[in-house]
Amino acid sequence: MRVPTFTTPHWFGLLAVVALLAVGYLLAQRHRRRRTLRFTNLALLDRVAPRRQQATRHVPAVLSLCALTLFAIGLAGPTAQARVPRDRATVMLILDESLSMGATDVQPSRLDAVKAAATEFAHGLPPSVNLGLVTFAGTATVQVMPTTLREPVLRGIQRMKLRESTATGEALAAAHDAAQQINQLLTGADGPPPTRIVLLSDGRKNVGREVDGPAQDCKNAHIDVDTISFGTTNPEVTVDIQGRPVPVPSDPDTMRRIAAVSGGHWYAAPTAEALRQIYGAIGSQVGYETRQVDASKPWMILGTVFFVAGAATALRFNQRIP
16 A cells, blocks of 8 residues: 655644644643532532533534644645646557458448547547547558647548558558657657557558568657557458458557567457457556646545534534634
């Protein structure tokens, strides 16, 4: 269990004041009891001030001391770990639209499932994150340069359509270049923003440059590349290409190699639900971070509740506010 931290612990000195008040109250009650014992007619005293009333008259003081304790803790500045949106980050989303993405092993088709999951991914990122889009088949196209606007990316996702071939290396290089361009503009005193490329494909590269070079370029630029192999590995899955059925089982080898070279993570998504979960996990990692944030508000609210309760019970039982 993690020990809480406090930004201004010197305020805990107020607890000594609370302790002195508690001791003072106890001494006052002892002095009051001694005076009460001098009352000779104890039967009459019990009717005037029964024991039940004597017990309840302590409730306001107890609540007030608890309120002061809670206020002291709140003033000490307690902190807690919280998941908060990143102030800045760059994400390049790369989506495969080769003919194999027309396979229906993932309903209604691989391409339609990717459109739905990628749309959900875009919506889930914090507004401060710059999101770009690259689509690829035989060539790679930067559909949207990284931007905080989501509508261009969403329109680009919906415009995706099946095309021939798979130029994975070209897509990765295009995403790397686009991220570098926007990061040069966004570089500040803390350096460029955290950057990640999320690459999805169902097959291996069959045209264009090899993937190792662009993957190494990403690693050198400190750009994490997460890769997703989409679709099932069933060899009986086919698509119709030029009038004949062509087997298109998911081939994860290229995705594994890119992740290994770039230092990113590889994921297998055989179903639409698995893809949504992977996108959700990546979005959480990219768009949010864990920080130590101020946690004093609950203590101050609880202290106020105790203070008000103490005042209310004082009026109810003692007809005055202590």
